[in-house]
Amino acid sequence: MGFERYISKGGKKYRLGYTTGTTAAGAAKAAAEMLLEQKTVKKILIETPAEIEVEMEVKDCFYSQDLARAAVVKDAGDDPDQTDGIKITVELKRIKIDEALAESKVILKAGEGIGRITKPGLQLDIGQAAVNPVPRQMIKKAVRDIFPENEVLELLIYAPAGVEIAKKTFNPKLGIKGGISILGTSGIVEPMSESAYKESLAVELRQAVALGYKKLILVFGNYGKKEALAAGFKEEQIIRMSNFVGFMLAKVDELEIDEIIMVGHIGKIVKVAGGIFNTHSKLADGRREIIAAHAALAGAEQKVIEAIFAINTAEEAVEYLLAHKLEKVLQNICEAVVSKVEAKLEKKIKCKSVIFTLNQGIVALSREAEEDFDFE
Structure with a gap:
């Protein structure tokens, strides 16, 4: 055996x-x-x-x-x-x-x-x-x-x-x-029986509220959890979503919660900025398209947008944006995450967002998230 x-x-x-x-x-x-x-x-x-x-x-x-x-x-x-x-x-x-x-x-x-x-x-x-x-x-x-x-x-x-x-x-x-x-x-x-796994995530969410937390940090996995712990949040208020963003937001909507902070690696959270609420790569991608669209909105040149489309990973796209002084693109993606999530929650719950990469750590925060996370 x-x-x-x-x-x-x-x-x-x-x-x-x-x-x-x-x-x-x-x-x-x-x-x-x-x-x-x-x-x-x-x-x-x-x-x-x-x-x-x-x-x-x-x-x-x-x-x-x-x-x-x-x-x-x-x-x-x-x-x-x-x-x-x-x-x-x-x-x-x-x-x-x-x-x-x-x-x-x-x-x-x-x-x-x-x-x-x-x-x-x-x-x-x-x-x-x-x-x-x-x-x-x-x-x-x-x-x-x-x-x-x-x-x-x-x-x-x-x-x-x-x-x-x-x-x-x-x-x-x-x-x-x-x-x-x-x-x-x-x-x-850990076995990924989807329905059972999603329910276990929802249980953690309900437990956090039962412990009296009104402000929750939603992360995709271990790296996001580490960023939240480093910012001083308690482990009990950090809730894993895995790929099931929409499911977890629906569960959030059922509870007495005042505020959520979405903390994610660029490769996952950028999908939420594009209105994708299940971030599994087999279901939806669009990472380069979303980053390129925000670069265009920020006034990036055509060659920059073309370069983003040629890049292999979202992490590499961030490196490229930072090298070209286009931090504003990442800030705008943060705000797009907030907009999509608050719309999903019908503006009943306040949302903030944080983007990090494995190489750079935190690279962007939405408005007001500065009070929660140190970022220069």
Whole structure:
């Protein structure tokens, strides 16, 4: 049986899974143990950023004096994840160098089936392996927890099945070529039964009101939550919407709430500025069109508007706007979010909005939001 950890949503029980990041970290730790101790490892334990321990079965074990190899199969639990069941292999090799010059480090490389970044606007630089920052930390920590200092180790990750699996994901569109991404900020996969998940979000909303909060911060995910916590808001008043903006606004409308602040990454919140109230990419996009329209309204030149249409991600579009002194475009998008949300709520509840990016942090606030968030 797989990873036995469950969550209840909407009266139903769902089995949790673990991310490709946790999978790769498990394989890395197993390879490190075999290389150091020169013996086969059949099971491995990884502590995830969510503070949930995951025990995984180790496959394809091999070790010699200077090299070890181990594989772990990704288990997505009850989540319909494209990468469920993929085998991720790590090969760990000692690098022989002059010990007097040795600087302890783990050199991470990507092999077959692991994507590579080919376009800007993501969390990683062009040319890097598509192993996101948190999984990178997890993988390197997993090795360092086992191996002594003053060792230089080369760590190769590969997953041949990832070549075909990646074609079914958004990786090619985002400019991630050749395979899957190694992802996950919490290390754990929570099943996305839509109706049950939406109801669990609504429960959090009702609980916040029951605790006496009249001002709520609505975020799309973990990054928005971090921005709200950094601004001094209480965790209980920060409510996750995921992609279900319209659903959550309908629930807000049913409760005694005075004010909401929409805090979102540009790639999600810009859709709300265009009147899109389910932000899942399979249902609606229009990000470049909305940004370009606001650039045109702000008086941007034709070549600027054309450049925005050629840009790969919303994050990259923000970088472009800031480089061309067009901060006003982002301010106007904030105001458009407020206008669309207040219209949806028939102006019964006050709204403010905040836009951030992963690289720049907060980049724009709607009027009056300055009193809630520090921004220069």
